[in-house]
Amino acid sequence: xxxxxxxxxxxxxxxxxxxxxxxxxxxxxxxxxxxxxxxxxxxxxxxxxxxxxxxxxxxxxxxxxxxxxxxxxxxxxxxxxxxxxxxxxxxxxxxxxxxxxxxxxxxxxxxxxxxxxxxxxxxxxxxxxxxxxxxxxxxxxxxxxxxxxxxxxxxxxxxxxxxxxxxxxxxxxxxxxxxxxxxxxxxxxxxxxxxxxxxxxxxxxxxxxxxxxxxxxxxxxxxxxxxxxxxxxxxxxxxxxxxxxxxxxxxxxxxxxxxxxxxxxxxxxxxxxxxxxxxxxxxxxxxxxxxxxxxxxxxxxxxxxxxxxxxxxxxxxxxxxxxxxxxxxxxxxxxxxxxxxxxxxxxxxxxxxxxxxxxxxxxxxxxxxxxxxxxxxxxxxxxxxxxxxxxxxxxxxxxxxxxxxxxxxxxxxxxxxxxxxxxxxxxxxxxxxxxxxxxxxxxxxxxxxxxxxxxxxxxxxxxxxxxxxxxxxxxxxxxxxxxxxxxxxxxxxxxxxxxxxxxxxxxxxxxxxxxxxxxxxxxxxxxxxxxxxxxxxxxxxxxxxxxxxxxxxxxxxxxxxxxxxxxxxx
Amino acid sequence: xxxxxxxxxxxxxxxxxxxxxxxxxxxxxxxxxxxxxxxxxxxxxxxxxxxxxxxxxxxxxxxxxxxxxxxxxxxxxxxxxxxxxxxxxxxxxxxxxxxxxxxxxxxxxxxxxxxxxxxxxxxxxxxxxxxxxxxxxxxxxxxxxxxxxxxxxxxxxxxxxxxxxxxxxxxxxxxxxxxxxxxxxxxxxxxxxxxxxxxxxxxxxxxxxxxxxxxxxxxxxxxxxxxxxxxxxxxxxxxxxxxxxxxxxxxxxxxxxxxxxxxxxxxxxxxxxxxxxxxxxxxxxxxxxxxxxxxxxxxxxxxxxxxxxxxxxxxxxxxxxxxxxxxxxxxxxxxxxxxxxxxxxxxxxxxxxxxxxxxxxx
Numbered sequence: 001x002x003x004x005x006x007x008x009x010x011x012x013x014x015x016x017x018x019x020x021x022x023x024x025x026x027x028x029x030x031x032x033x034x035x036x037x038x039x040x041x042x043x044x045x046x047x048x049x050x051x052x053x054x055x056x057x058x059x060x061x062x063x064x065x066x067x068x069x070x071x072x073x074x075x076x077x078x079x080x081x082x083x084x085x086x087x088x089x090x091x092x093x094x095x096x097x098x099x100x101x102x103x104x105x106x107x108x109x110x111x112x113x114x115x116x117x118x119x120x121x122x123x124x125x126x127x128x129x130x131x132x133x134x135x136x137x138x139x140x141x142x143x144x145x146x147x148x149x150x151x152x153x154x155x156x157x158x159x160x161x162x163x164x165x166x167x168x169x170x171x172x173x174x175x176x177x178x179x180x181x182x183x184x185x186x187x188x189x190x191x192x193x194x195x196x197x198x199x200x201x202x203x204x205x206x207x208x209x210x211x212x213x214x215x216x217x218x219x220x221x222x223x224x225x226x227x228x229x230x231x232x233x234x235x236x237x238x239x240x241x242x243x244x245x246x247x248x249x250x251x252x253x254x255x256x257x258x259x260x261x262x263x264x265x266x267x268x269x270x271x272x273x274x275x276x277x278x279x280x281x282x283x284x285x286x287x288x289x290x291x292x293x294x295x296x297x298x299x300x301x302x303x304x305x306x307x308x309x310x311x312x313x314x315x316x317x318x319x320x321x322x323x324x325x326x327x328x329x330x331x332x333x334x335x336x337x338x339x340x341x342x343x344x345x346x347x348x349x350x351x352x353x354x355x356x357x358x359x360x361x362x363x364x365x366x367x368x369x370x371x372x373x374x375x376x377x378x379x380x381x382x383x384x385x386x387x388x389x390x391x392x393x394x395x396x397x398x399x400x401x402x403x404x405x406x407x408x409x410x411x412x413x414x415x416x417x418x419x420x421x422x423x424x425x426x427x428x429x430x431x432x433x434x435x436x437x438x439x440x441x442x443x444x445x446x447x448x449x450x451x452x453x454x455x456x457x458x459x460x461x462x463x464x465x466x467x468x469x470x471x472x473x474x475x476x477x478x479x480x481x482x483x484x485x486x487x488x489x490x491x492x493x494x495x496x497x498x499x500x501x502x503x504x505x506x507x508x509x510x511x512x513x514x515x516x517x518x519x520x521x522x523x524x525x526x527x528x529x530x531x532x533x534x535x536x537x538x539x540x541x542x543x544x545x546x547x548x549x550x551x552x553x554x555x556x557x558x559x560x561x562x563x564x565x566x567x568x569x570x
Numbered sequence: 571x572x573x574x575x576x577x578x579x580x581x582x583x584x585x586x587x588x589x590x591x592x593x594x595x596x597x598x599x600x601x602x603x604x605x606x607x608x609x610x611x612x613x614x615x616x617x618x619x620x621x622x623x624x625x626x627x628x629x630x631x632x633x634x635x636x637x638x639x640x641x642x643x644x645x646x647x648x649x650x651x652x653x654x655x656x657x658x659x660x661x662x663x664x665x666x667x668x669x670x671x672x673x674x675x676x677x678x679x680x681x682x683x684x685x686x687x688x689x690x691x692x693x694x695x696x697x698x699x700x701x702x703x704x705x706x707x708x709x710x711x712x713x714x715x716x717x718x719x720x721x722x723x724x725x726x727x728x729x730x731x732x733x734x735x736x737x738x739x740x741x742x743x744x745x746x747x748x749x750x751x752x753x754x755x756x757x758x759x760x761x762x763x764x765x766x767x768x769x770x771x772x773x774x775x776x777x778x779x780x781x782x783x784x785x786x787x788x789x790x791x792x793x794x795x796x797x798x799x800x801x802x803x804x805x806x807x808x809x810x811x812x813x814x815x816x817x818x819x820x821x822x823x824x825x826x827x828x829x830x831x832x833x834x835x836x837x838x839x840x841x842x843x844x845x846x847x848x849x850x851x852x853x854x855x856x857x858x859x860x861x862x863x864x865x866x867x868x869x870x871x872x873x874x875x876x877x878x879x880x881x882x883x884x885x886x887x888x889x890x891x892x893x894x895x896x897x898x899x900x901x902x903x904x905x906x907x908x909x910x911x912x913x914x915x916x917x918x919x920x921x922x923x924x925x926x927x928x929x930x931x932x
Contacts, residue, residue, distance in 0.1 A: 002640070003590045003599065009638035012653045462669035466727075469634055470683035470734060471657045480682075484673045 038411030089168025151233030375448030405506025580737030874921030
């Protein structure tokens with residue numbers, strides 16, 4: 001028995017479709033050159049130096065005390081942040097799904113889940129310093145503490161937990177909603193207390209999901225660059241060490257080797273998360289709740305939980321609000337009145353704000369549609385078509401999710417500053433806006449692809465098949481059927497890519513040249529220098545832009561989305 | 571109405587095609603379709619019938635081009651089409667889930683294939699209007715597809731496939747999502763339209779009554795191979811195996827031995843008596859055989875061929891349903907229009923008899 005004839009026929013059919021072939025070839029080339037190659041060159045660079053093949057560089061960096069400390073620091077922070085975020089996320093999710101609460105509290109929850117999406121990554125570090133630092137509003141003026149040191153371990157842990165727990169909350173909320181209430185009712189019916197129900201039914205069902213949430217946060221935490229940079233002080237993590245190794249010590253081989261170490265850690269975590277826990281979560285919680293859940297109205301349960309979560313939510317919101325308010329004070333920490341717009345003015349008059357916003361805006365605006373379209377094409381190919389290289393395309397575009405920005409940044413420096421394999425080919429793009437756009441695209445591609453894949457999986461395969469059968473070629477099927485059906489997903493992918501790009505920093509900060517001023521890099525610089533008011537002014541404008549983009553998207557979806565037309569008809 | 575008759579219905583020839591799949595659990599290759607040879611005449615209505623997993627849908631999808639055969643060649647209108655992609659094949663398929671485009675209204679759904687072929691606007695208007703009239707959906711042009719009932723969606727899917735005047739029309743269990751009453755109505759409708767247009771149709775179903783009521787020819791499949799093909803009546807009254815007999819409607823099997831035969835009739839010795847049965851080919855005296863008897867071909871009365879004991883007697887409205895014991899064998903009987911007949915009760919002794927022409931020898 002041989003399947004050779006069908007294989008050769010499938011190949012001939014594919015070859016008879018030049019648009020498909022071109023798309024696949026271009027995609028493979030893009031993914032290879034801009035994702036795989038920069039990572040491969042890091043490995044090559046760190047084991048192959050002037051002396052030929054050797055592990056000297058690795059030996060050297062592991063002899064550095066600072067690097068060994070950085071590894072332990074990173075893992076310690078990741079572990080604690082992962083656990084804390086998962087726990088707080090679970091609490092929020094449980095309260096939302098199980099407890100009867102007031103509308104206003106629900107609103108708070110919604111804001112909390114939205115904030116990390118629309119704000120630049122280091123906003124919380126900024127406000128943490130402004131509220132609890134040496135001249136912090138709360139520490140110094142409310143409590144009279146003059147020497148509070150928030151820089152270091154606890155600073156990073158608190159800020160990262162507050163940044164990442166909403167992600168856990170959203171993930172766990174989805175899972176809790178999938179638990180069939182009748183299972184819990186059965187347990188209660190047989191005499192279990194509410195606590196017993198939680199520990200014997202809900203929690204065991206949720207366990208793989210909790211592990212999943214923990215690992216996702218863990219990866220985010222150890223890949224995070226901006227927060228440890230701002231609030232870490234002398235407490236270095238892997239991401240900041242790599243940055244300092246390349247910008248401070250000018251040790252490119254060392255930085256490459258460090259990047260390989262960081263990449264190995266995140267990749268290992270990612271593989272466990274993706275191929276073990278995610279599958280297990282889907283296996284236990286893929287069903288649909290048969291009917292609505294009876295919410296807990298018992299006041300002895302609902303009131304303390306609601307109060308705790310509301311306070312936490314208000315605290316988080318206050319942290320975010322602190323940034324625009326900080327930009328309005330004449331001098332942070334000394335003079336609070338009268339409120340002034342002078343910092344906003346200075347952004348534009350003294351600090352080239354206009355150029356920074358224009359550069360960031362334009363580059364992100366170019367990257368967003370490219371990313372959105374690319375991720376939809378990848379999703380379409382992965383979900384709806386079969387061809388040999390499919391596994392490669394899916395794996396690489398999802399794998400990019402596990403690559404920390406700093407690692408990618410170093411990879412690009414090593415991979416493109418001297419051209420491909422130091423031959424000078426493609427060297428031209430190094431230092432240009434193009435490479436920044438490509439980094440933006442690569443950084444947002446995994447999220448876009450993931451949401452595209454899940455959107456497409458919900459569409460009956462035969463809808464596209466019928467278009468194909470009627471005589472439409474691949475391009476026509478994609479444009480006339482696939483794309484219109486996932487228009488909403490495409491639009492939100494567009495905005496997500498834009499927001500992620502305009503708020504990105506980790507990879508970009510290594511690659512940006514003086515000819516481009518990017519907002520995030522500016523904010524980082526001013527915050528480093530202690531010019532918090534200016535940093536806040538920049539950040540405020542940035543948040544307004546991203547929030548505006550999200551609002552615009554919701555409006556567009558509301559009025560032009562496909563789902564609207566189809567919903568209306570029902 | 572303009573002439574909607576198919577311009578040129580095409581014949582389909584499957585030249586010993588096979589499809590091999592890998593079993594996801596064991597990793598072993600197996601034949602999903604094995605050595606299927608078929609010649610479908612232009613303008614005929616052929617049904618691929620069989621239980622799930624028999625290879626009927628895979629065969630249909632190979633004709634449409636979604637799957638590639640591992641052995642053999644497929645011809646459409648005399649041309650080999652193995653290497654053609656689905657969009658280059660002169661076929662149109664009606665899907666089980668209808669696969670209507672939810673973002674288009676009825677008109678745009680039906681016009682989709684015509685627009686791909688760059689048919690002039692006025693002609694599209696005319697052809698879509700005509701075809702919608704044919705499927706009795708006139709006036710529904712502007713509706714979104716989810717404003718339609720299941721039966722109406724089915725008609726849109728049919729219209730969309732018909733309007734491009736394909737050489738062959740493919741149906742993949744198109745009625746399985748409809749309720750029983752509508753299913754009967756739609757299959758009559760599909761047959762009427764196919765006859766009116768003179769189009770070639772290949773129809774996949776697991777429902778034997780659907781297959782019988784709609785087809786010129788039934789291809790009954792099992793485990794990837796053709797079990798029997800023939801006209802509905804052939805398959806019903808002259809099944810070539812126990813599987814075919816049992817799959818097409820209810821059936822009784824009586825084991826016996828061939829006795830004296832002459833003039834197209836032969837005696838069969840059963841444990842409980844001797845009966846006469848018509849045969850189509852001669853067998854050796856004394857060889858083992860099975861008599862295939864449909865429940866409605868048997869009559870039950872106070873005197874007859876074989877003695878029996880009633881084990882179940884149940885009034886079903888249009889018929890009385892009996893299970894009787896003949897020797898060791900359980901025999902099912904449907905006694906039509908029982909109102910003026912004697913009703914036997916459980917435990918009664920009775921006799922069964924049947925017409926030699928209504929029995930079939932295996």
